[in-house]
Amino acid sequence: MGKFLLLAFRNIFRNRRRTLMTLVMVGGGVTGLLMVGGFFAFMFWGLRESTINGGFGHMQIFTADHFNRDEVRVLDTGIDNWRQVAATVKTGEHVRGVAPRIDFYGMVSNGDKSSVFMGSAVEPSAENSLGFTTRFASGRDLDGKPGGEVEALIGAGLAKSMNVKVGDGLTLLAMTSDGALNGVDVQIVGIVNSGVAEMDARSLRITLSAAQRLLQSDRVTNLVVGLDKTENTDQAAEELAPRLHGLPQSLVLKKWIDLATYYKQVRSLFSMIFIFLGVIVFFMVLMSSINTLLMTMFERTREIGTMLAMGTPRGWIVALFMLEATLIGVLGALGGVVAGNLLGFLLNHSGIHLPPPPGNTVPMSFKVLYEPALMIGSSLLVILSLAFASILPAIRASRLQIAEALAHV
């Protein structure tokens, strides 16, 4: 077997220029896949972390009813004893903090113009402790101290349409949990630019206590749980889920991935693009390698005839050609991984930025992540491609008529 492997290894360097061209093609394919895959991985990572740190958290706790039926009135399916639940969850391993939230909607008016808003109520201190970041176009974050005027943050689009700025006052109108209409005057302390234009056209944020007064309820919509690391989500979820079972209300714990529909759609779309790219690389390597390997076979016809004449089993000839192709694949893949990592290093330090993606207003960094799974996957793809490419030449070689092969010039 050792001699056979040696023969295959030496054979691939018989025509160095041709082998080099094949290696460049195979390595180029791997490098390309690593670049695109690494950039997609960076994009997924960025989207994941911005989704989580933008306020999504790693996990969220809802009542079971929240998913089972529609709310007739605001906070109809909210969590009653949320402070007790939050205290229970906070003691969990990897848990950094818990932030209560209320989602509501209503009308906002500046006296001249009214508009619909999508409201969220938060505890600023809890949000800050979890590191949730808000991108401000102007102004500051909510204060959260009791007393004083009710503060509000509004989206840049909503501020523009209402023609208001930081320091201006607005009136919020919303249905209470009893079904009555209630209103509250707020002062704008900050204008938010989330980067998603549709969000900024409707969003409005006030403190949790102000929202509970407006909505006349002690409930919250959900509790957002922040962890030390995203990678610990599954472990923390497994540990926390049983703790919620003994509580009076039936509660459900959802991981961020279960709720991040946009993230999943983006990931699914770009994964399909990557698979398509992988298929193209596979066929590109396959088609060009078949040609190269067939040329190799024709050049070695007499040698194959000699080996067959000496009683070499035809299966050995098939194995030899497939082994040679696989070795080229392995060498090309190794070269491609090295080149891909070097190129990735250069790109990561180049400071290149891409234009903002659709619906976003912030430019995007062009970086690639070093993903071992991607390196292994891309390498296997080209190795497999070359192994497939060698099947036809290998079978042809093994089926040569010995007398004709020996007479081949």
Add this chain to the structure above:
Amino acid sequence: MNELAAMPELVRVEAVTRQFPMDHSFVRALDEVSLRVSPGEFLAIAGPSGSGKSTLLNLIGCIDKPTSGKIIIDGVDTSRLNPSRMTALRREKIGFVFQTFNLIPVFTAAENVEFPLLVQGVSAAERRTRVAVALESVGLAARANHRPDLLSGGERQRIAVARAIVHHPALVLADEPTANLDTHNATQLIDLMHDLNRRLGLTFIFSTHDARLLEHTDRIVRLCDGQIQSDASTTPTRLEGASHGQVLAARL
């Protein structure tokens, strides 16, 4: 005839015909050829180009099949063998020497000689010993680690001979083995093959045009237009006082 029937037999070719398709007809390369070869013979198949020498060698070497007739090697009727048994027969009983040497260029001389043993599944230690002996027997032990492109034509053909005998075959077939060699190397090769024939009792059948080679043979089978024109043989005891070539030339 009775004397012939009593002789041990290594190769028997019985009324063998080989036709090749050409355009819309057939070319008959061999026509009802019959031949018997005993163990230890040093036999030349001579004849002009196109007479069927290589075709007959290919058929005896089991790398081609006759259109009709039968070839028996060491008691085995090759027409009854399936392809894998045929491969096994070649592997175990036959050694080949080709006109163009046909060494594997990426292997060293020793590795080329080792190849038939590798295919037979001989152990590494046994392979080393037998390769050393084979290289020694062709006088190229010192060139064991040279690749074919660093060897002269004569050396390459001697390596090819070593490769043909390393697995102790019953029969060595050589197709025009001296055709690509100069006189000096051709003579050396003929001497080597004859020496191996006498010393080891190896049976050699080779095709040739080369008169130098014919002078050393025990028996010459002449082919013309696919048929045996003459089959002249002698034995060393009958050759006292005369060279093989002289006797054979006289007989032919």
